[in-house]
Structures are given as structure tokens and as C-alpha cells.
Amino acid sequence: xxxxxxxxxxxxxxxxxxxxxxxxxxxxxxxxxxxxxxxxxxxxxxxxxxxxxxxxxxxxxxxxxxxxxxxxxxxxxxxxxxxxxxxxxxxxxxxxxxxxxxxxxxxxxxxxxxxxxxxxxxxxxxxxxxxxxxxxxxxxxxxxxxxxxxxxxxxxxxxxxxxxxxxxxxxxxxxxxxxxxxxxxxxxxxxxxxxxxxxxxxxxxxxxxxxxxxxxxxxxxxxxxxxxxxxxxxxxxxxxxxxxxxxxxxxxxxxxxxxxxxxxxxxxxxxxxxxxxxxxxxxxxxxxxxxxxxxxxxxxxxxxxxxxxxxxxxxxxxxxxxxxxxxxxxxxxx
Amino acid sequence: xxxxxxxxxxxxxxxxxxxxxxxxxxxxxxxxxxxxxxxxxxxxxxxxxxxxxxxxxxxxxxxxxxxxxxxxxxxxxxxxxxxxxxxxxxxxxxxxxxxxxxxxxxxxxxxxxxxxxxxxxxxxxxxxxxxxxxxxxxxxxxxxxxxxxxxxxxxxxxxxxxxxxxxxxxxxxxxxxxxxxxxxxxxxxxxxxxxxxxxxxxxxxxxxxxxxxxxxxxxxxxxxxxxxxxxxxxxxxxxxxxxxxxxxxxxxxxxxxxxxxxxxxxxxxxxxxxxxxxxxxxxxxxxxxxxxxxxxxxxxxxxxx
Amino acid sequence: xxxxxxxxxxxxxxxxxxxxxxxxxxxxxxxxxxxxxxxxxxxxxxxxxxxxxxxxxxxxxxxxxxxxxxxxxxxxxxxxxxxxxxxxxxxxxxxxxxxxxxxxxxxxxxxxxxxxxxxxxxxxxxxxxxxxxxxxxxxxxxxxxxxxxxxxxxxxxxxxxxxxxxxxxxxxxxxxxxxxxxxxxxxxxxxxxxxxxxxxxxxxxxxxxxxxxxxxxxxxxxxxxxxxxxxxxxxxxxxxxxxxxxxxxxxxxxxxxxxxxxxxxxxxxxxxxxxxxxxxxxxxxxx
Numbered sequence: 001x002x003x004x005x006x007x008x009x010x011x012x013x014x015x016x017x018x019x020x021x022x023x024x025x026x027x028x029x030x031x032x033x034x035x036x037x038x039x040x041x042x043x044x045x046x047x048x049x050x051x052x053x054x055x056x057x058x059x060x061x062x063x064x065x066x067x068x069x070x071x072x073x074x075x076x077x078x079x080x081x082x083x084x085x086x087x088x089x090x091x092x093x094x095x096x097x098x099x100x101x102x103x104x105x106x107x108x109x110x111x112x113x114x115x116x117x118x119x120x121x122x123x124x125x126x127x128x129x130x131x132x133x134x135x136x137x138x139x140x141x142x143x144x145x146x147x148x149x150x151x152x153x154x155x156x157x158x159x160x161x162x163x164x165x166x167x168x169x170x171x172x173x174x175x176x177x178x179x180x181x182x183x184x185x186x187x188x189x190x191x192x193x194x195x196x197x198x199x200x201x202x203x204x205x206x207x208x209x210x211x212x213x214x215x216x217x218x219x220x221x222x223x224x225x226x227x228x229x230x231x232x233x234x235x236x237x238x239x240x241x242x243x244x245x246x247x248x249x250x251x252x253x254x255x256x257x258x259x260x261x262x263x264x265x266x267x268x269x270x271x272x273x274x275x276x277x278x279x280x281x282x283x284x285x286x287x288x289x290x291x292x293x294x295x296x297x298x299x300x301x302x303x304x305x306x307x308x309x310x311x312x313x314x315x316x317x318x319x320x321x322x323x324x325x326x327x328x329x330x331x332x333x334x
Numbered sequence: 335x336x337x338x339x340x341x342x343x344x345x346x347x348x349x350x351x352x353x354x355x356x357x358x359x360x361x362x363x364x365x366x367x368x369x370x371x372x373x374x375x376x377x378x379x380x381x382x383x384x385x386x387x388x389x390x391x392x393x394x395x396x397x398x399x400x401x402x403x404x405x406x407x408x409x410x411x412x413x414x415x416x417x418x419x420x421x422x423x424x425x426x427x428x429x430x431x432x433x434x435x436x437x438x439x440x441x442x443x444x445x446x447x448x449x450x451x452x453x454x455x456x457x458x459x460x461x462x463x464x465x466x467x468x469x470x471x472x473x474x475x476x477x478x479x480x481x482x483x484x485x486x487x488x489x490x491x492x493x494x495x496x497x498x499x500x501x502x503x504x505x506x507x508x509x510x511x512x513x514x515x516x517x518x519x520x521x522x523x524x525x526x527x528x529x530x531x532x533x534x535x536x537x538x539x540x541x542x543x544x545x546x547x548x549x550x551x552x553x554x555x556x557x558x559x560x561x562x563x564x565x566x567x568x569x570x571x572x573x574x575x576x577x578x579x580x581x582x583x584x585x586x587x588x589x590x591x592x593x594x595x596x597x598x599x600x601x602x603x604x605x606x607x608x609x610x611x612x613x614x615x616x617x618x619x620x621x622x623x624x625x626x627x628x629x630x631x632x633x634x635x636x637x638x639x
Numbered sequence: 640x641x642x643x644x645x646x647x648x649x650x651x652x653x654x655x656x657x658x659x660x661x662x663x664x665x666x667x668x669x670x671x672x673x674x675x676x677x678x679x680x681x682x683x684x685x686x687x688x689x690x691x692x693x694x695x696x697x698x699x700x701x702x703x704x705x706x707x708x709x710x711x712x713x714x715x716x717x718x719x720x721x722x723x724x725x726x727x728x729x730x731x732x733x734x735x736x737x738x739x740x741x742x743x744x745x746x747x748x749x750x751x752x753x754x755x756x757x758x759x760x761x762x763x764x765x766x767x768x769x770x771x772x773x774x775x776x777x778x779x780x781x782x783x784x785x786x787x788x789x790x791x792x793x794x795x796x797x798x799x800x801x802x803x804x805x806x807x808x809x810x811x812x813x814x815x816x817x818x819x820x821x822x823x824x825x826x827x828x829x830x831x832x833x834x835x836x837x838x839x840x841x842x843x844x845x846x847x848x849x850x851x852x853x854x855x856x857x858x859x860x861x862x863x864x865x866x867x868x869x870x871x872x873x874x875x876x877x878x879x880x881x882x883x884x885x886x887x888x889x890x891x892x893x894x895x896x897x898x899x900x901x902x903x904x905x906x907x908x909x910x911x912x913x914x915x916x917x918x919x920x921x922x923x924x925x926x
Contacts, residue, residue: 055543057543081548085547089546090545096536098536101536102537103540104537104541104555104559105537105634106559106633115544119546119547119550151634151635153634348762350769353769470907473906474907476858476899477858478862478866479899486888577771577772578771581773581862599778600867602781607778611770611775614771614774615769615770
């Protein structure tokens with residue numbers, strides 16, 4: 001089965017006063033129908049910009065380039081703004097991190113939901129309302145019909161995020177991109193939203209790209225994972241592979257940071273990765289992680305390291321052979 | 335909510351009242367009204383006679399009390415000069431001034447809103463610089479001079495529009511432009527600033543992610559939010575336009591309230607002047623209340639109080 | 640997203656250029672006004688009915704004797720323009736200064752003390768805003784009889800509203816800052832705090848408003864004079880010159896275009912200065 005989303009050599013550059021910012025570097029991955037790909041990384045590693053690049057919603061000054069960027073066979077690079085807007089909210093939808101400010105305060109929930117549908121489909125007002133109610137119920141909102149007449153400021157953060165999810169689903173997208181959808185919510189609500197997303201994926205046979213810095217989320221919903229560091233993908237694979245056999249030192253470092261109840265001795269230090277993320281301005285040589293890596297050696301500072309494929313869909317960007325650091329892997333999350 | 339409205343209304347009334355006291359005091363204390371009425375060639379006896387006839391010999395507080403008691407019932411007394419009820423005079427002329435004001439406001443908004451939106455969509459572009467440049471020029475232009483230039487250009491040289499009187503709608507075009515242009519810079523800058531802020535907001539990002547077309551994003555979503563402060567300012571500006579109409583009306587010979595006030599002042603017809611000041615002040619405070627209400631109507635977040 | 644290098648540079652130059660242009664023009668006008676007795680080619684009041692309505696030098700019928708032509712009484716326009724600059728500048732600065740004092744006092748007191756004092760100040764401001772300014776100014780001028788001093792006084796007493804509003808909000812912002820609490824804690828008197836702590840910190844805002852109000856005052860004086868109740872003739876007030884030339888404007892348009900252009904130029908320069916100052920000191924408040 002061909003991939004739903006094919007990304008090859010995606011780059012994003014933004015000219016700044018201080019130099020050329022290069023936050024997305026040579027990204028390549030693919031997504032099959034119904035997959036859930038989690039893009040994991042810390043703040044500032046370029047994951048949000050990646051998702052914006054897919055939707056072509058980058059800031060005006062940003063420049064996107066790629067060898068291939070195709071959704072279900074449609075070449076996204078060729079589309080002008082009009083054609084792209086026909087796809088957005090339709091075949092591909094996106095939800096963002098801040099539910100509190102992502103809805104227009106001047107219009108009712110109902111108006112904002114129905115306009116998402118009526119933009120792309122020829123339906124009358126009643127049909128649009130019915131679909132809105134249907135989806136609100138599907139995302140777990142009670143009294144859905146009344147909610148249509150409410151304004152965003154009358155809803156809590158968790159409710160607003162559900163509304164935003166429903167809004168993204170109005171046209172039945174094949175791909176849903178969720179950029180840290182639960183970060184701004186309480187932990188209990190987080191769990192509910194994640195559960196919701198996972199169940200929706202099954203029900204609607206929709207692929208998802210979930211962007212997060214939380215490995216716990218990856219463990220719960222992902223079928224595939226891509227780890228990003230300093231604008232590059234440093235490891236990809238199925239979720240199980242990445243978690244049980246992390247091959248890149250950064251992934252290993254991340255997994256080590258998760259304390260597992262029962263497995264961690266009292267008074268043991270919590271794991272952390274020393275050092276800071278390098279600047280994304282200008283291009284550096286060698287491995288971007290080498291200053292923080294406990295296994296770094298001379299060659300790491302040399303030529304730029306390419307993504308090495310271990311098997312279809314499984315790759316990593318490191319000079320060390322795959323098994324070398326596996327001994328230290330914490331198969332914690334699973 | 336009701337308590338808030340009541341409080342605002344009381345303050346508004348107090349303001350209008352204070353304005354009437356101030357203007358009354360100014361008129362009576364700044365000169366001898368009896369002298370002004372009697373004319374420069376009057377004798378002392380004439381002046382005394384005039385003073386008694388118009389009740390100007392009573393204590394000023396009594397004069398004011400008498401006047402305001404009748405004013406609240408709509409009786410503004412009689413014009414010294416024309417011997418007709420002041421209320422009638424004003425009612426006659428008010429439609430012209432209101433029409434002029436509305437046309438001026440519409441012109442100002444029609445010019446400034448699109449410019450403000452266009453400037454915000456491409457900040458620091460040539461269009462933005464042009465809009466800002468025009469607004470700086472507009473604020474420096476003396477209104478009476480601009481009015482005369484318009485008359486020379488469009489009334490005389492090109493002969494497109496009439497330059498005096500108020501019989502047809504064409505008569506209001508040049509006056510509306512001359513009166514309205516001064517508010518355009520403020521509206522344009524406010525719209526631009528508001529749009530810049532709104533366009534950077536998350537809900538506009540959501541709108542674009544939904545695939546809405548650019549026009550829809552700009553006008554249905556962005557402007558709808560950005561325009562809220564503009565509307566409030568517009569209501570108040572309308573009040574200023576009414577007060578400032580005197581210049582335009584005299585240049586274009588429009589027989590509105592401003593022109594009436596101008597005539598009354600030159601004839602020392604102070605009941606008319608009094609009444610006009612009070613009415614204009616009342617209209618102004620009404621407009622500020624209206625601005626508040628419009629804010630609540632346009633912004634759902636404010637409604638819950 | 641931080642501004643690109645181009646935008647930063649442009650913003651700084653733009654802010655400085657407008658200040659430079661504005662300041663240069665104003666200083667030039669000031670210099671001309673001060674040097675009027677030596678610069679003006681003729682006596683601005685000297686009438687010569689045989690030389691009525693001569694066009695400016697760029698018209699075919701004009702001559703270099705009267706570079707800007709003459710008005711309906713034969714008075715040299717250039718000389719009147721130069722002396723008129725004195726009137727505009729004098730009225731502008733004095734009225735602005737007067738209203739600055741009134742408005743700032745009100746605004747600072749209301750903003751600093753809050754509570755009932757602030758309610759009173761807001762009430763006063765609203766009342767002033769509800770007053771139809773031109774009408775009242777005209778009425779007073781008509782009754783007292785107008786003159787330069789009356790015009791300045793009336794303008795100064797009526798144009799303080801923006802000062803009050805702006806200084807009030809600026810004071811409220813500054814009032815809650817830590818160094819004010821510190822000053823209070825060491826026992827500084829209120830007057831001392833107001834003068835030494837608050838005033839210097841709202842000075843840049845005050846300056847911007849002062850330039851804009853000066854422009855306002857100049858325009859308003861011109862308007863009053865135009866309506867016949869400002870500076871009385873035969874003073875060469877630019878507004879008055881437009882009024883006097885109105886009758887002849889159809890055949891001799893320069894009688895109104897020249898003084899009007901002078902007004903426009905001066906006010907524009909002052910506005911540019913004010914805008915530029917605002918861009919330099921507080922670009923976020925641009926609106």
C-alpha cells in the first residue's frame with residue numbers, strides 16, 4: 001500500500017537579522033494510511049515548524065523547500081495558495097497547542113464548526129449543524145446542540161480543545177496533524193484527549209502526526225516515532241522499535257530520563273542530558289548532538305552525518321553501530 | 335448590568351448639565367449681554383431697558399435655574415433675533431448637520447478601513463508607507479483650507495459638484511469629504527494596529543488551517559475583531575464632527591446647526607447659542623454611551639458582567 | 640519572530656529622518672520669524688491700492704518685487720507670510736505650554752491618587768470633551784472681543800484634554816512601579832515624588848503630546864481667525880489671510896493657496912517631529 005504522506009528532504013529557512021535560521025533540516029519520513037506518527041523532541045527542535053511546513057502555514061518570511069512533499073499522490077509543492085486552502089481543513093487538518101486562544105471570540109462554536117464544513121462541501125445549514133452536533137458528541141461533549149450557540153469564552157480549556165478536534169474532523173480528513181494538543185491542559189484532561197484521539201483514529205481510519213515532547217504520549221498512541229534534535233530527524237522507526245531498541249544516543253538519553261516506578265532505586269539521581277541545544281542559525285559540521293553525547297569521538301566533529309537506514313522505515317543518524325549503545329537502553333515506557 | 339447602565343447614564347447627565355452651566359456662565363460673565371444685544375450705538379438707557387426686558391438683571395443663578403428648568407422640558411426659549419422658539423430653529427437645522435456628519439463618517443470609514451487592512455496585511459510595504467504617509471499629511475491639513483481647495487478644484491475648475499446649499503445629495507459630497515478627512519488618519523492607524531495584532535493571533539491561524547479563503551480570514555474573522563475599538567472611537571469622532579461642523583457649514587453655506595450657532599454668536603443671540611451647546615453636549619454623551627453599548631454588542635466577552 | 644535586519648534599520652532611520660525633517664523645518668520657520676524685520680522685503684501692513692492682487696513671481700504677470708504677489712489691499716504677501724509665522728509660532732507654543740500645565744497637573748493628580756480624585760479628574764475630562772470647542776471659543780471671543788492674548792488664553796484653557804488623558808494613564812503605569820514604593824518607604828513627600836520620580840518618567844510621552852497639541856493650537860487659531868473671531872485684522876495671521884482672500888480666490892487662487900500651504904507645511908513639520916519622537920521613544924504606542 002502506498003504511503004499517505006511522503007516527505008523527502010524537507011527544509012525550512014528563515015532569514016533573520018542575526019543570520020539564516022535553519023530550523024528544519026533535510027527531513028525525510030513517510031506515513032502510511034492509518035498510522036500514528038509521533039514526532040518527538042524538546043522545545044525549539046523544529047517540530048512545530050515541520051507541521052506548519054506540511055500545511056504551508058509558515059510565517060511569511062520563511063522559505064520551504066523539499067524534494068518530495070506529497071499527500072495521497074498530490075504534489076503539495078506545486079499547489080498555489082488557493083489550491084492549498086482547498087486541502088486544508090479538508091484532506092489534511094491541524095490542531096494546535098493553545099485551545100484557549102485558538103477560537104474566534106466573536107463567533108459561536110456552531111458558526112465556527114459549520115463554516116469549516118461549508119467551505120469545502122456543498123451542504124445546507126441544517127446538514128452542517130447536524131454534522132457539527134454529531135462530531136461534538138463524538139468528541140465527548142454533552143449537550144452538544146446547546147453548545148453550538150455558545151461562545152468560546154463560555155467553555156473550559158478541555159472543552160475548547162475538543163471543539164477544535166471536532167472542527168478538524170468536520171470534513172473527514174485523511175491526515176490529522178496535532179501539535180502538542182494536550183500540553184496546555186491538565187493531566188487528567190490530557191489523558192482523556194489522548195484516549196479520544198486514539199479511538200478516533202481507529203474509528204475514522206485517519207492517519208495522525210502527533211507532535212510532542214512527552215514520551216509518555218508516544219508510548220500510548222504512536223505506531224511510529226521520529227525523534228528530532230536540532231532540526232534534524234535523528235531516529236525513526238515503529239514505536240516499539242524506537243522504545244525498546246533506541247539506536248541514537250539522544251533517544252537513549254530521553255528514555256533514561258523517565259523514572260519507572262519500581263525500577264528506580266531510592267536516592268538514585270534522575271536522568272538528564274547535560275548541555276544545551278545548539279543554535280539553529282547557520283549550518284554546522286558534524287553531529288549536532290556531539291557536545292552532549294557520552295559516546296562522542298573524533299569523527300563526530302567531521303563531516304555531516306547522514307541518516308542511515310537499518311530497514312524500511314527504520315533509520316538513525318549516528319556513526320556508532322546500532323547495537324553498541326543498546327545495552328544501556330531503558331525499555332522503560334513500554 | 336443594569337446598575338452599571340444606570341451609573342453611566344447618571345454620569346452622562348451630570349456631564350451634560352455641567353457643560354450647560356459652563357457655557358451659561360461663560361456667556362453671561364464674559365461680557366455684558368445687554369450691551370451686546372442693544373448694539374454699539376445704544377445709550378445707557380437703551381441698554382438698561384434691554385437688560386430688564388430680557389430678564390438679564392436677575393441674579394445669574396436664577397437666570398440659569400429658570401433656563402434649565404424649561405430646557406429639560408424642551409422649551410429653550412425664544413431667539414432674541416428671530417423671535418421664534420429656539421427649539422424650532424434647531425429642529426429645522428439639525429437634519430442637515432446630522433446628514434453631513436453621517437456622510438463624513440461614512441466617507442472617513444470607507445477610506446480608512448480598507449487602507450488600514452491593506453497596510454496591516456503587508457506591513458512596511460509601499461502600500462503601508464503610503465497609507466501612513468497619507469495619514470500624516472491628512473492630520474496637517476487645515477480643514478477650512480482643504481474645503482476651499484475642494485471648492486476651487488471640483489466646484490470651479492472641473493464643475494463636477496455644487497459648492498453651496500443643501501438641496502440635493504451632491505451638495506453633501508464635498509462638505510462630507512472636507513469634514514470627514516480629519517478623522518481618517520486616526521481610524522486608519524487604529525485599524526492597522528488592531529489588524530496587525532489580530533492577524534498574529536491563534537484563532538486566525540486556526541481559520542487558515544481550516545482552509546478558509548484569504549478574504550474570509552481577513553474580513554470575516556480578522557476585521558470583525560480588529561474593528562471593535564474603531565467602532566467605539568467612531569461614535570466619539572462623530573460627536574466631534576458635529577461640534578466642528580461650524581467651519582464646513584459656513585464655507586459651504588449649509589444651513590445646519592453649526593451655521594446657526596455661528597450666526598447666533600455674531601448676533602449675540604445667546605438663547606440659541608446656549609441651546610446648541612447643551613444639545614451638542616447631550617448628543618456627545620449619548621454617543622459615548624452608544625459606543626459602550628456597541629462594544630458589548632460586538633464583543634461577546636464583554637456581555638457577561 | 641525578530642525583525643529582519645532590513646526592517647530594524649528602516650525603523651530607526653525612519654524614526655530619525657522624520658525628526659530631522661520636522662526639526663529642521665520648524666527651526667527654519669523660527670529663524671525666519673525671529674529675523675522678520677530684516678528678512679521681510681516690505682512692511683506687512685503697508686497698503687498700496689495701485690498694487691492690488693499682483694500674482695506671484697512664477698506667474699507671467701508677476702515680478703520679483705513681490706515674490707508671492709500682493710493681496711487685495713496691495714500688501715506684500717511674502718512679508719505678511721513671514722510676520723504671520725510669528726503669530727503661529729507664538730500662539731502654538733504658548734497655548735501648548737498653558738494647556739500642558741493644566742492637563743498634566745490634572746492627569747498626574749488623578750493618575751497618582753486614584754480613587755475619588757481620579758473620578759473627579761475623569762469627570763472634568765469628559766466634560767471638556769463634551770464641550771463643542773470651536774463654538775465656545777467663538778462665543779467667548781465674540782463677547783470679550785478677540786485679540787492675540789484672548790486667543791492664546793482660550794486655546795490654552797480648552798486644549799488640555801489630551802495632555803490630561805495621556806499623563807493620567809502614564810502616571811497610573813508608573814505609579815505601580817517599585818521605585819515609587821521605595822520613594823514612599825523612605826518618607827519622600829508626595830510633592831517630591833510627583834516632581835522628581837513621576838514627572839521625568841512621563842516626560843517623553845509628554846513631549847510627544849506637546850508637539851501634537853502645538854500643531855492643534857496653530858490650526859485652531861487659524862480656524863478661529865478664518866471665521867473672523869481670532870486675531871483681528873490687520874494682523875497677518877495666516878488663517879485671517881485665507882479668510883480675507885476668500886472672495887478673490889476664484890481668479891487669484893494664490894491668495895488662499897499660499898497662506899494655507901504655509902500652515903500645512905508648519906503643522907506637517909510639527910507632526911513629523913512628534914511622530915518621529917514617538918517612534919524613537921515608544922514605538923509600541925504607535926496607533
